[in-house]
Structure formats: structure tokens, C-alpha cells
Amino acid sequence: MKKQMRTSIAAIAAASIFGAGAAMADEEAELIINGEIEIVTKTAAPAHAENLGEVLSGWRFRSDTTQEMQMDDFDNPGMIWVESAAEAWATAEGTEGKSCADCHGAPEDMAGVKAVYPKWNEDAGEVRTLQMQMNDCRVNRMGAEAWGTDKGNSIPMEALMASVSRGMPVNVAIDGPAQSTWEQGKELYYTRTGQLELSCANCHEDNYGNMIRADHLSQGQINGFPTYRLKNTKLNGVHSRFKGCVRDTRAETFNPGSADFVALELYVASRGNGLSVEGPSVRN
Amino acid sequence: MKRTTIALAALLAGLGMANAETVAPTNVTYEEGAVALSLTGVPGNPMEGAKVVSTKSQGNCVACHEISDLADVPFQGEVGPLLDGAGDRWTEAELRGIVANAKMTFEDSLMPSFYKTEGFIRLGKAYTGKAHEGEVAPLLSAQQIEDVVAYLMTLK
Numbered sequence: 001m002k003k004q005m006r007t008s009i010a011a012i013a014a015a016s017i018f019g020a021g022a023a024m025a026d027e028e029a030e031l032i033i034n035g036e037i038e039i040v041t042k043t044a045a046p047a048h049a050e051n052l053g054e055v056l057s058g059w060r061f062r063s064d065t066t067q068e069m070q071m072d073d074f075d076n077p078g079m080i081w082v083e084s085a086a087e088a089w090a091t092a093e094g095t096e097g098k099s100c101a102d103c104h105g106a107p108e109d110m111a112g113v114k115a116v117y118p119k120w121n122e123d124a125g126e127v128r129t130l131q132m133q134m135n136d137c138r139v140n141r142m143g144a145e146a147w148g149t150d151k152g153n154s155i156p157m158e159a160l161m162a163s164v165s166r167g168m169p170v171n172v173a174i175d176g177p178a179q180s181t182w183e184q185g186k187e188l189y190y191t192r193t194g195q196l197e198l199s200c201a202n203c204h205e206d207n208y209g210n211m212i213r214a215d216h217l218s219q220g221q222i223n224g225f226p227t228y229r230l231k232n233t234k235l236n237g238v239h240s241r242f243k244g245c246v247r248d249t250r251a252e253t254f255n256p257g258s259a260d261f262v263a264l265e266l267y268v269a270s271r272g273n274g275l276s277v278e279g280p281s282v283r284n
Numbered sequence: 285m286k287r288t289t290i291a292l293a294a295l296l297a298g299l300g301m302a303n304a305e306t307v308a309p310t311n312v313t314y315e316e317g318a319v320a321l322s323l324t325g326v327p328g329n330p331m332e333g334a335k336v337v338s339t340k341s342q343g344n345c346v347a348c349h350e351i352s353d354l355a356d357v358p359f360q361g362e363v364g365p366l367l368d369g370a371g372d373r374w375t376e377a378e379l380r381g382i383v384a385n386a387k388m389t390f391e392d393s394l395m396p397s398f399y400k401t402e403g404f405i406r407l408g409k410a411y412t413g414k415a416h417e418g419e420v421a422p423l424l425s426a427q428q429i430e431d432v433v434a435y436l437m438t439l440k
Contacts, residue, residue, distance in 0.1 A: 193406045195423060196396040206394065207363050213340075213347040214359035247413035251406045 031059055031278075034073055037167045039276040046273040048174060051205055052219070057275050058227075058283055061208075061218040066230065069282040078159060078228035078280025081235050085160035088153055094144030100157075103141065107164050114158075114165040115277050118266040120178040127181040127266055130158055131237075131257075149257030150237030159226045159235055162279030170223050170277060172269045185267025188260060194251025200268075203245075220245070221272040222265070224281030235280055238265050306426045309384075309401045317389030318377040323399070323426035328434025336428050336435075343398065343424055343432060353439060364395060371437040379433045383424075398424040 031039040041057035049055065059067060069075045089107055092099045104110060117130040128136070131154045135146040147154040174182040192199045203212065204220035211217070226235040239256035242264055246253040254260040307323045322328075336343040338357040346354065348363035370379065382389050384399035401420040409416045424432070 191405060193404075194408050195404055195420075197404065198394070198396070202394050210362040211359070212361045212363050213344070243413065246406075247408065247411055249408075250411060251404075251408045251413075252415040253408070253413040 029060070029064075029067060031057075031067070031071065033071055033166060039167055039278055040169065041275065041278075043274045046270065049271045051201075052271070055221065055272055055275055056208070056219050057272075057278060057281075058218040058221055058224055059278065059281060061216050062283060066282055066284050070278075076228065076280065076282055077233070078226065078235055078282065079163070081156035081226075082160050082163045082280060085153070085156035088157065089160060094138065094142035096141065096143040098142050100137065103137070107160055110161055111164045112168055114161045114279070115168045115170055116172055118172060118178075118262060118269060120173065120176065120181075122177075125177075127178050127262060129238075129262055129265055130161060132262070134158070150240045155226050155235045155237050158237070159280040162226065162277055165277040166279070167276050170269060170272045170275050172266060172273060174266070174270045178266065181263045182266050182270060184260075185263035185265070188264045189267055192249075193246060194249030196249045196251075198249045200245065219271070220268065221275060222268050223272040223275040224278040224283070226279050227281045227283045230282070230284045238268075242268075309399050309422045312384055312399065314381055314385070314388040317381045318375070319380040319384055320377045322430060323380070323384070324430055326427060326430065328427075328430035328432070330431070330435040330438050332428075333431035333433070333435025336424065336432050342428065345432075348395070351439070367436065367439060369439060371439045374436075376433060376437055379436045380429065383429050383432050383436070396423060398422060399426070399429050 045052035090101045138144040189200045208219045239261045243253045337345040346360045348361040350360040351367045385397040386393040386395035399422045407416040
């Protein structure tokens with residue numbers, strides 16, 4: 001007993017000698033949540049991600065301790081918001097006196113939905129994110145107010161939708177009527193913005209696996225969103241993350257909810273086709 | 285010998301000898317990526333240069349490059365090549381060109397252009413995410429470029 005403790009102390013000491021940079025992920029670790037949900041964090045890249053051989057979840061780039069937090073829902077702080085969203089799911093709101101549950105049943109009945117968003121909506125003639133679709137229900141079916149993008153209840157509800165799809169492969173459609181939006185997103189992904197003139201691809205395609213100062217660059221995949229970040233101790237939405245990355249190129253950002261970010265979300269999601277839905281994930 | 289040069293350079297910089305004509309970012313002449321003329325006419329100060337290279341709000345070169353000479357600066361990046369020996373591999377004019385605008389030496393380089401004020405897409409106001417307004421300042425001043433070049437020349 002005592003001996004075991006000594007070794008772990010020694011291990012901790014050794015880790016700190018190499019500094020925080022040594023808190024590197026175990027490259028071969030696999031993610032199984034609650035001992036039962038198997039998550040694909042590495043797989044062959046879809047053909048349309050033509051410059052990638054394989055696609056990797058951001059989970060693989062995080063430290064062992066951050067990785068472990070996502071392996072059990074009791075350790076995953078993001079699940080607190082999922083629980084609150086489950087309540088909101090069953091609560092009637094708006095002039096129609098309806099709740100999400102009245103139309104859709106249990107949250108679990110929505111398994112598979114998150115995996116195919118953003119998605120073309122025929123009636124509206126546009127590509128919609130899951131948040132846009134939730135707001136369509138709120139405004140047109142419940143007579144309730146729309147939620148702001150990545151604000152208030154929209155993130156917890158998106159996390160609830162993600163949580164019931166965990167383990168299912170991301171599979172967003174990029175052909176047919178969605179194609180032009182997808183092309184627009186792709187264009188943005190490769191545009192070098194700001195005074196640093198960096199594109200998403202410069203960091204997340206050309207340099208994933210490399211350190212940029214203290215950050216271990218991942219592929220910038222969004223299969224794990226919404227994501228709980230240790231840095232700001234809350235759940236973060238995709239558009240907020242995009243905004244932060246664009247800002248870091250010393251550029252004028254796009255707004256969360258803008259057509260540009262909707263297109264970028266479709267494009268980035270499609271680069272992760274084949275990875276499992278993982279949200280709410282844990283990142284640093 | 286080296287020590288005296290450094291001390292002398294520091295002294296000159298300290299005396300504020302920036303009276304020579306400074307070359308504006310839009311007037312720099314690149315020849316195959318290299319810039320022969322000093323941007324300020326004031327010799328660079330390698331100690332100041334080392335500071336610019338390792339400070340986040342300045343050059344932050346270590347975000348992308350590792351430099352063994354600066355071993356005490358934590359979290360050096362691996363996006364660009366190791367800069368050890370840069371002063372052997374390149375002439376002063378070539379280094380001035382690379383630091384001022386690396387894209388003149390390496391086509392489509394990932395490396396930001398530190399002495400450039402035009403041709404940006406969606407230029408922001410520093411790291412605020414807001415649109416830039418008014419005159420554009422380069423990422424580094426002319427003298428900071430000279431200081432960085434002087435520092436890189438010591439990496440032999």
C-alpha cells in the first residue's frame with residue numbers, strides 16, 4: 001500500500017520535471033464512456049476531406065486526466081447541463097403550452113438526430129444547424145421565444161441531443177442542395193484571415209499533433225461539441241469556438257449564428273464524418 | 285569580443301539613435317526575399333531581439349519555433365523549424381527579409397509577415413475580434429525587426 005503510494009508520488013514528480021508539456025495524451029488510448037458506449041476517435045478520413053488520411057477526435061490530443069473525465073458521466077462536468085436540459089425538454093413553454101416532449105417523446109427518441117446536423121431543410125430552403133432547428137420548433141410550434149446562438153438554453157439542449165447520440169457516427173450530407181453551402185464553408189476553412197494570415201487548415205490540417213506555444217494542436221473536429229472546457233468551466237458551442245480561433249488570427253470574426261459560420265459548421269462537421277458523436281466532451 | 289558589441293549596441297539603442305530615416309513597410313525592397321538595407325540605420329540590439337522573440341505580445345516567435353539558446357522560455361512550439369544555427373544558414377539580409385515578410389522567401393509560408401501593413405483579409409483590431417479601423421501598424425516596429433535580426437545573427 002505504502003509502496004504503491006510512493007511510486008505514484010514519484011511518477012507525479014517526474015511528470016512535473018518535464019513540465020506541463022509532458023501532460024501529453026496517450027496516443028493509443030481508446031474512449032469507452034461509462035464502460036459501455038464505444039466512441040470512434042480515429043478512423044479513415046472521408047473522401048471529401050482530401051488532405052487528411054485519417055480523422056482524429058480532439059479527445060486523442062488531450063492529457064490523460066482530461067481524457068479520463070470524459071470516460072464516466074459522473075466525472076464529466078458537461079453532464080450537469082444535460083440534466084438541466086432534460087428538465088427543460090419536458091417543460092411546457094410558449095403560447096401553445098407545449099414542451100419538446102409533447103411532440104418528440106423521450107430525449108432518447110432523438111438518438112441519431114445530432115449525427116446528421118447541420119442538415120438541409122427543404123421547406124426553408126436552407127442548411128440548418130441543430131440550434132436553428134430547435135428554434136424553429138420553439139417559435140413555430142410552441143409559440144416561445146427563440147434562443148440565441150450558443151446562448152442560454154441552446155447549448156444545454158444541444159448537449160442533451162448529442163448525449164443520446166453518443167457512439168453513433170457523424171454523417172452529415174454534403175451533396176444535393178447542401179452542396180453550395182458546403183463549398184462556402186470549405187472556402188472559409190482555407191481562407192487566411194487577419195494580420196497573422198492563418199486559415200483553419202494552417203493550424204488544424206497542416207499542423208495537428210504539433211505544439212503551438214503551450215497548445216497541442218488537434219484537427220479541430222466538432223464531433224465532441226458542445227464541449228466542456230476546463231479553461232472557462234462551461235459548455236461551449238461550435239460557433240463560439242470558431243469565433244475564438246478566428247479572433248486569434250487577429251481578424252474581424254464572424255458572428256455566432258451567421259450564414260458564414262453555419263456554412264463553416266457544415267463543412268467542419270463533414271470533415272468528421274465517421275467519428276462518433278461524443279458531446280458533451282471535455283477539453284482544456 | 286561579442287560582449288562588447290552587445291553592450292555597444294545596447295548603449296546606442298538606449299541613446300535613441302533612431303534619427304536615420306526609417307523605411308516604411310510599403311517601401312521595403314526585397315531581392316529574392318532578402319532585404320539588404322537596414323530598416324532604421326540603427327544597429328539591432330540582440331538582447332532586445334531575444335526579448336521580442338520570446339514575448340507573447342511581441343514577436344512570439346517561440347509559439348512556432350524552438351530555440352535552444354532560450355531554453356528557459358517555456359512552451360516553445362514545433363510549427364516552424366528549429367532556429368538554432370539560423371545565423372550560419374542565412375545572411376543578415378536574408379534574415380531581415382524572412383522576419384519582415386517570410387512569404388517573400390518561402391512561398392505561401394505559414395509564418396506571419398511581421399513588417400507588412402496591406403493586403404489582409406478581415407483585418408481585426410488586435411485580438412478583439414472587432415474590425416480594424418484607421419492606420420495599420422505592422423506586427424513589429426522597424427527597430428524591433430532589426431533587433432530580432434541581430435539576435436538571430438548570434439545563433440551560430
